[in-house]
Amino acid sequence: MTEGPNAGALAAAERGERRGLFLLCTPAVLLISIVIFLPIGWLFALSFTTEQGGLTLEHYARMLHPAYTKSFQTTFELSFLVTAICAALGYPLAYLMSQVSAVWRAMIFVSVLFPFWTSLLVRTYAWLVLLQRRGLVNTWLQETGIVDEPLRLVHNFTGTAIGMTHIMLPFMVLPLYAAMTAVDRDYVRASASLGASPLKSFWQVFFPLTLPGLLAGVVLVFVLCLGFYVTPAVLGGGRVLMWSMSIERSVAVYSDWGAASALGVVLLVVTLAILWVMNRLFGVERFIGAR
């Protein structure tokens, strides 16, 4: 290929255009950098410094105190439990969605999106009203004779788990459904034509193909649970102390920025580590962000 006389000018013009296009990204990048990245970096530095400005690991060492380890334990227990229930409920629902006619699919889709779009506080409030001592669930349980005394369903671990499951379920269903529609049904048919029972073709052909979607949902729900604040704070009634609440208290009650920063940094590192490992192993990214 012979270079024309104006090749240099063309290349310069193209570089200039790319720079111009790149400038379009700068307002967004600048805003996020200043409002989010800058103060997070600041807190990161703060978590390693004493009040006098010296270097220290004291804020991290303090996290081994039972008061903090208890909140980590509660957080992980709740997150595991909620993720497991979400997977158990989300998989059948997404599967049903992928199997029914377009009209039914649309109806299930709307019923998954409706809570997704409803205010988090509204849904939390609804559970507070339903689960309280004289609430609908207890009234119903007593009238049908299942229990004699009203159960303690709210302002404790149980209520928090129920509310969190309700809020996290759409995050499980959407990536699962995306994975299921991507499965080529001819594989399933082929296994059936080769004599596999429906159960066998499901477990040996369909299920493994939807595993990336399931993992994406599991990771997304688990990570969101780890840093969840609003619902545990309301439905836990102060008795369920989560990681996020330790952070809030360090700032709002004790104004202890060193402790809050250290707790926040560890939460960030754990979150990013989970996302990174899962992304490395399974390319989870494709399914996340499909809101």
Next chain:
Amino acid sequence: MADSAGVPIAPWRRLWLYALGVAIVLFLVLPTVIVVPMSFGNARFLRFPPQELSLRWYHAYLGSIEWRDATWISLKAAVATMLVATPLGVMAAYGLHASRLRMARLIETALIAPLILPLILVSIAIFFLYARLGLNNTVTGLVLAHCCLAMPFVFVTVLAALKGYDMNQERVARSLGASRFVAFITITLPQIRFSVFSGALLAFITSLDETVVALFISGGDAATLTRRMFTALRDEIDPTVAAISSLLIGVTLTLLALGLVFGDRRRAGRQP
């Protein structure tokens, strides 16, 4: 595909799946919906079904200056967030898509980061920053913070649309003498408008619904509706929240319907 099931299986053998599906759908929808009839109750303790219908809690809501001010702040912040976040998100998505830079991956990650970072950490970080800038308890500060949380939704939605759009159409327009800006406004934008609309709607909802950041950085005269609701729920169960919740559910249903009508129909229709 006529037979989408793939497996030849009799419908009655799947009854358990249908039953489970109905139960899960009810679990998803009912708890929220049940708040609406309850909000028309008269008693201090809300029951279902309500003993006596009344608008008591709606009057309580509309009659309270605090609740009204908070609603006004939330709406103002949500509209401003939508108006700032949408153009920023569209610009970033377009710039990133058209320039095909080597740094693109890094920028994309940076712009999606607010969706991945733990919200509680983001909240205390912004609170910490605003304390030094004097932006706590101001609507400006609230809008800037909400823009950071809402913009990624616009960015992701529009970027997805641009990836499915043939940029050659714009090149044709420019070869015929249109500037890049004119080509974008007249050729590209009309074709990705559904995604831009969806993104704007998501930005609005994100701001209206946001609680944790608002809990830290909005207070006094600039307290948002969600902040006041949160305090009302944590300290005592105030039935006024039921009335507000019902109104918010109405807003959600309206927006969801708008989204279904004007949103990205192309993409929705493509699902097999």
